Amino acid sequence: xxxxxxxxxxxxxxxxxxxxxxxxxxxxxxxxxxxxxxxxxxxxxxxxxxxxxxxxxxxxxxxxxxxxxxxxxxxxxxxxxxxxxxxxxxxxxxxxxxxxxxxxxxxxxxxxxxxxxxxxxxxxxxxxxxxxxxxxxxxxxxxxxxxxxxxxxxxxxxxxxx
Numbered sequence: 001x002x003x004x005x006x007x008x009x010x011x012x013x014x015x016x017x018x019x020x021x022x023x024x025x026x027x028x029x030x031x032x033x034x035x036x037x038x039x040x041x042x043x044x045x046x047x048x049x050x051x052x053x054x055x056x057x058x059x060x061x062x063x064x065x066x067x068x069x070x071x072x073x074x075x076x077x078x079x080x081x082x083x084x085x086x087x088x089x090x091x092x093x094x095x096x097x098x099x100x101x102x103x104x105x106x107x108x109x110x111x112x113x114x115x116x117x118x119x120x121x122x123x124x125x126x127x128x129x130x131x132x133x134x135x136x137x138x139x140x141x142x143x144x145x146x147x148x149x150x151x152x153x154x155x156x157x158x159x160x161x162x
Contacts, residue, residue, distance in 0.1 A: 018061035054135030
C-alpha cells in the first residue's frame with residue numbers, strides 16, 4: 001500500500017464524519033470529502049506538523065462543509081417551501097442570533113486546544129476518545145478530563161457575557 005492510500009485509509013472516517021455532522025446530503029458530503037483530499041494533495045508539502053494532520057483534515061473539511069452550507073442556504077427548493085406561519089418571528093431570530101454570537105465569542109476566547117477539542121466533539125460525536133486523541137495529538141486518557149475543563153471554562157465565559 002502506498003503512502004497516500006495509507007493516509008486515506010487512516011483518516012477516511014474522520015474526514016467523512018465532518019460533513020455528516022453538518023447533516024449534508026450524501027452528494028454534498030462526497031464533494032466535501034473529495035475537496036478535502038484534493039486540498040491535502042495541493043498543500044501536502046506545506047504541512048509542518050505531520051502529527052497534526054488529523055486536525056488539519058478536520059479543519060479543512062469543516063471549512064468545505066460551511067462553504068457548501070452557505071451555497072445551499074441561498075437555494076430555495078420549491079418542494080420544501082412551507083407556509084410563512086412556520087417561519088421564526090423576528091424576536092426568535094434575534095434571540096437565536098444573540099445566543100450564537102455569545103457562544104462564538106466565548107468559544108474564541110478559549111485556548112486553541114479547547115477550541116479544537118470542543119469543535120471536534122460537537123461536530124463528530126460518533127468519534128471515539130481514541131480517534132479524538134489521535135486527531136488532536138493528545139493522550140486518550142486526557143480527552144475526557146480536558147473536555148470537562150474546556151466546557152467548564154466555556155460556561156464561565158458565557159456567564160460573563162450575559
